[in-house]
Amino acid sequence: MIFKTLGKTGLQVSIVGYGASPLGNEFGPADVAEGVRAVHAAIDQGINYFDVSPYYGRTLAETRLGEALVGYRHKIILATKAGRYGSILPDGFDFSAERITRSVDASLQRLQTDYIDLFQVHDIEFGHQQQIIEETLPAMFRLKEAGKVRLVGITGYPLHMLRDVAQAVDVDTILSYCRYDLLDTTLDDVLTPLAQQQGIGLINASPLHMRALTDKGAPDWHPAPRRVVAAAEQAAAYCRQRGVDLADLAMQFALQHPYVAVTLVGMSKVAHVERNIHSVGVEPDPEVLAGVQAILAPVKDICWQEGRPENYEPGAVEKRS
Amino acid sequence: MKIDAHQHFWHYRSEEFGWISDAMAALKRDFLPNDLAPLLQATEMDGSVVVQARQTLEETEWLLQLADQYPLIKGVVGWVDLRHPRVEAQLERFHAHPKFVGVRHIVHDEPDDQFMLRAEFIRGLRALGRFDLTYDILIFPRHLPVAHEIVRMFPNQPFVLDHIAKPLIKDGVIAPWDDGLRQLAAFPNVSCKLSGMVTEANWHGWKPADFRPYLDIVLEAFGPNRLMIGSDWPVCTVAGAYAEVVGIVFDYVRTLSADEQAAILGGNAQSFYQLMEG
Numbered sequence: 001m002i003f004k005t006l007g008k009t010g011l012q013v014s015i016v017g018y019g020a021s022p023l024g025n026e027f028g029p030a031d032v033a034e035g036v037r038a039v040h041a042a043i044d045q046g047i048n049y050f051d052v053s054p055y056y057g058r059t060l061a062e063t064r065l066g067e068a069l070v071g072y073r074h075k076i077i078l079a080t081k082a083g084r085y086g087s088i089l090p091d092g093f094d095f096s097a098e099r100i101t102r103s104v105d106a107s108l109q110r111l112q113t114d115y116i117d118l119f120q121v122h123d124i125e126f127g128h129q130q131q132i133i134e135e136t137l138p139a140m141f142r143l144k145e146a147g148k149v150r151l152v153g154i155t156g157y158p159l160h161m162l163r164d165v166a167q168a169v170d171v172d173t174i175l176s177y178c179r180y181d182l183l184d185t186t187l188d189d190v191l192t193p194l195a196q197q198q199g200i201g202l203i204n205a206s207p208l209h210m211r212a213l214t215d216k217g218a219p220d221w222h223p224a225p226r227r228v229v230a231a232a233e234q235a236a237a238y239c240r241q242r243g244v245d246l247a248d249l250a251m252q253f254a255l256q257h258p259y260v261a262v263t264l265v266g267m268s269k270v271a272h273v274e275r276n277i278h279s280v281g282v283e284p285d286p287e288v289l290a291g292v293q294a295i296l297a298p299v300k301d302i303c304w305q306e307g308r309p310e311n312y313e314p315g316a317v318e319k320r321s
Numbered sequence: 322m323k324i325d326a327h328q329h330f331w332h333y334r335s336e337e338f339g340w341i342s343d344a345m346a347a348l349k350r351d352f353l354p355n356d357l358a359p360l361l362q363a364t365e366m367d368g369s370v371v372v373q374a375r376q377t378l379e380e381t382e383w384l385l386q387l388a389d390q391y392p393l394i395k396g397v398v399g400w401v402d403l404r405h406p407r408v409e410a411q412l413e414r415f416h417a418h419p420k421f422v423g424v425r426h427i428v429h430d431e432p433d434d435q436f437m438l439r440a441e442f443i444r445g446l447r448a449l450g451r452f453d454l455t456y457d458i459l460i461f462p463r464h465l466p467v468a469h470e471i472v473r474m475f476p477n478q479p480f481v482l483d484h485i486a487k488p489l490i491k492d493g494v495i496a497p498w499d500d501g502l503r504q505l506a507a508f509p510n511v512s513c514k515l516s517g518m519v520t521e522a523n524w525h526g527w528k529p530a531d532f533r534p535y536l537d538i539v540l541e542a543f544g545p546n547r548l549m550i551g552s553d554w555p556v557c558t559v560a561g562a563y564a565e566v567v568g569i570v571f572d573y574v575r576t577l578s579a580d581e582q583a584a585i586l587g588g589n590a591q592s593f594y595q596l597m598e599g
Contacts, residue, residue, distance in 0.1 A: 001470065004440040012433070015440065046438075046470075281443065281474030 001046025002280055004261040008199030009151055009172050011117075013077060013262045015255055016276050017049035018042045019205065022268035023064040024057020030268040032064065039068035041270045043075060045277045049262050051175075051205070053081040053122050054107055055092075066111040073113050080107050081122035081155060083136060089308070095127040097139035104148050118173060119149035124156040124165060125307025137169045153201070157306040158313040159190035166191075166200060175264075177205035179303075180257055182213055182235070182250050182292060183228065186301050187260075196259055205264040207254030214247040215240065223304045223319040231299040235292045244288050251279040253289065322598070324395060325369040325567070326590035327483065327516040327551025328357065330387060337375055340430070345559050352555040354391040360554065360563040361393060364571075367587070368395040370551075370594055372457060372483075373425055376400045381415060388420040395596040396422040398457050403445025416452045422594040423455035429487070434464060437471050446475060455479045455594060458511075461487050465501025472508045479510055479593060484517025484553065485539050490531055491523050499538050506542035512593050513543045515570045515585070516551030519560035527560065529569050536573050545581035549590040 003012045021027075023035045039050075052065050062080065069076070082103035086092025100121075108114060119140055124132050132154070140152040153173030156162050162174050174195060180187040187204065195202045212218040212232040222229055236246040254263050265276050305316045331338070332351050341348045361369065371384055371394050381399030388394040397420050401411040415421045428436055436442065449456055458468050458480055465486055472480055482505060488498040505511055518532050539548065550570045557566040574582045590596065 001438060002440050002443055002474075003435055003438050012435070012439070 001277070006261040007173065007195065007201030009201050011077060011201075013049045014047045015261070015263060016047055016280060017051055017203070017262040017264040018047050019264040019266035020050060020052040020061045020065045021056040022266045024061025026056055026061070027266065034270065035064055035268050036068040038267055038270050038273050039065065040072070041273045042267065043072055045273060047273070048075065049077045049079065051079045051264050052111075053084065054103060054110075055081070055084045055086070055122060058085070059110060062107055062110040066113070070112060077117045078111065078113065079118035079120065080111065080116055081120040082107070083124075084122035084126060089126060093126045095121065095131050095136040097135050100136055100139045101143065104143050108148065115147065116149040118151045118153055119143060120153040120155045120173070120175060122155055123307065124154050125158050125161055125311040128308070129161060129165065129311065132165055133168045137171070157303075158311055158316070159186060160313050161311050163190055163194055166194060166198070170198075171200060173201040173203055175203035175205055178209050180204045180260060181207050181209050181254050182296055183209045183232065183299065184301050184303065186303065192259055202260045203262045203264060204254060204257065204260045207263050207265065208247055208250050213250035215245050221321050223306075223321065225302060225304075225317055225320055228299045228302055231296050235295045238291055238295055239288060242288050244285065246292070248279055249284050249288060249292060251276060252282050252284040255279060256283065322367045322587045322591060323365060324549070324587040324590040324596065325361065325366050325552050325554070326549040326594075327372055327514050328369050328554040329374045329556065330354065330357075330371055330384065331374055347558055348555060354387060354393060357554065358393055364564050364567050366567070368393045368596075370396040370398060370422070370590060370596070372398040373400040376427060378411060378414075385415065385418045385421060388418075394420065396420055396594045398423040398425050398455070400425060403448075404439070404441040405445070406441075408445045408448050409451075412448060412452045412454070416454070419597060421454070422596065423457055424449060425457035425459055425483070428459055429461045429464060435467055437464070437467050443471075443474070446471070446478065450475070450478050455481060457481050457483050459483045462498040462501060465498070465505060469501070469504050472505065472511050476508070476510060479512070481512040481514055481549070481593060483514050484521070485513060485515065485535060487517060487521050488535060490518060490521040490535060495534060495538070502538065503542045506547075512547040512549065512589065513539055514549050514551040515539065517553040517556070518569065519557050519566050520553065522560065524560035529572060532569055533573070545577060545584055546589060548585045549593065550586050
C-alpha cells in the first residue's frame with residue numbers, strides 16, 4: 001500500500017479507500033460473512049480508510065461495517081456522513097442542525113464506536129447552499145468540539161458548489177465522485193487548486209465512473225448520456241484486444257493523481273480488495289492509456305444534473321435515467 | 322577487484338552526528354580517505370563504495386569531490402531528498418558524475434515505520450529509475466514487510482539491503498528477521514550487504530561464530546551472486562578493527578568456490594553499482 005497525507009489534517013491515509021456502500025446491498029445482495037472477510041483482508045493489505053453513510057442500504061452498510069470492525073476500529077480511519085437518508089427530495093434529505101446532531105449518535109451506535117474520524121455532509125447539492133453553510137456545517141463543528149467527530153468535510157457531485165462552500169467554510173476535506181477518472185478530469189479545473197492552496201484533503205470516489213469504465217460496462221441506471229456509455233464500451237473492447245482490463249487501467253490512472261489523497265472504491269468481497277490492491281504502485285501502460293484517452297476524448301468531461309436545479313453545475317446535461 | 326561496498330567519510334561536527342552517542346566516542350573525529358587507504362591496503366582491498374551519512378545535498382557534493390581526488394573511491398551512494406517534488410533537479414545536479422551510483426535515505430530513523438510507503442517517497446524512487454541509479458535500503462527487521470511492498474512495486478529497480486537489516490545479533494534473535502529477509506530475497510532485483518554486523522553484536526566480546534547463523538541464512542536466501550562485503554567503517558570501529566571486521570566475511574566465504582568468493586568480495590558490488598576500474 002502507498003500512503004498519502006490528507007491535506008492539512010496530517011493523517012496518513014492509504015491511497016485506496018474502502019467504500020462500504022456495497023455492504024449495504026446497494027449493488028445487489030452482499031454475502032455478510034464475505035463482507036466481513038473483505039473488511040479484514042483490506043486492513044491486512046494496508047487499507048486504513050473506510051467510507052460509509054447511513055444512506056447506504058438505509059443504515060445497513062453502517063451496521064455491517066460496524067460489526068466487521070469490532071476489534072479493528074483503532075487501526076483505521078472511519079468516515080461517515082449525514083444529511084442524506086434516501087434517494088428522492090424532499091423526504092430523503094435533512095440537513096438541519098437537529099437532524100445532523102441526532103444522526104451522529106445513531107451512526108456511532110451502528111458503527112460500535114465512540115468517535116467518527118471524518119463526518120461529512122452527504123451530497124450537499126440536495127440541500128440549500130445557505131443552509132449547508134449557516135446551519136449544517138456549524139452543527140458539525142459543534143460535534144467536533146464535543147469530541148464525537150474529529151474532522152468535518154463535504155461531499156457531492158457538482159464541483160462549483162463544493163468549491164463555493166469550501167470557500168465560505170473552512171472544511172477539512174472534500175469528497176467528489178466521477179470527477180477524476182478517464183472520462184472526467186474537471187476536478188483539477190475547479191477544485192484541486194483551491195484544495196491545494198487551503199490544504200483541504202481531497203477524496204476521489206468512483207474512479208470507474210460508476211462502473212462505466214469496466215469490461216462489463218455501465219449498469220442501466222447510469223446517469224451519463226448514451227454516447228458516453230457507448231464510448232466507454234468501445235474503450236473496454238480496445239483494452240480487451242490488448243489483454244488489459246479497462247477497470248485496472250482506470251484504477252491505475254486515478255491512483256496517479258498528485259494531490260488526491262484517497263481514492264474510494266466499493267468492495268464487498270475479498271476478490272475486490274485484491275484486485276484493487278493490485279493496481280497500487282502500478283503506472284498505466286502508456287500506449288493503452290493513450291489509445292483509451294483518444295477513444296474517450298469526444299465524450300470527456302460531460303457532467304450531468306444532480307441535486308436541486310439551483311445547484312446544477314453550469315453546462316450539466318440531463319440525466320439519462 | 323576486491324571492493325568494500327560500504328563505508329563512510331566525515332568531518333565530525335557534533336550537531337550533524339546526533340546518533341553518535343558517548344558510547345561511540347571513538348567516532349567523534351574526522352574519517353577521511355587517507356585514514357581508509359592503509360586499511361584497504363592491509364586487507365588487499367582495491368577500493369570502496371562510500372555511502373552518505375548526513376542527508377544533505379552538500380554532503381553528496383563533497384563525497385563526489387573526494388571521489389574525484391581519491392581513486393580508491395569507486396562509487397558514491399549519496400543522498401537526495403526523494404520526497405521533494407523536484408527531486409529530478411537534485412538528481413540532475415549529480416547524475417553526470419561517473420562515480421554517482423546510488424541513493425540512500427536513513428529510513429530506519431524516520432518516526433513513521435511506513436515512511437517508504439509514502440506517495441512522495443515512492444515518486445522519488447521512481448525518479449531513480451530514470452537516472453539509472455541504485456537504492457540502498459537501510460532498515461531494521463521491523464521494516465522488512467514495508468521493504469517487501471516497495472520492491473514488489475519496483476521490479477526493475479536495483480535495490481541493496483544494508484547491513485542484512487540489522488538483526489539483534491547481540492541477543493541471538495533470528496525470527497522474524499529470517500522470514501522477512503527470505504521474502505525480500507525472493508525478488509531478484511534485491512542484493513544484500515554483508516556489513517554492519519559487529520555493530521549489532523556485543524561490541525566487546527563478539528566471536529566470529531556469533532555471525533554464522535545469520536550469514537548462513539543470508540547466503541541461503543540471496544545466493545553468492547547477490548551478496549557484497551562491506552565494512553561499515555568507521556562505524557564498525559566501535560566494535561572492532563577494520564581487518565577484524567572484514568575478516569569475519571573473508572573467513573566465512575573461504576569454503577565457497579573461488580568464483581563465488583570473488584563475487585562476494587568485489588565482483589557483485591562492481592556489477593551492482595556498475596563501478597569503473599579507475
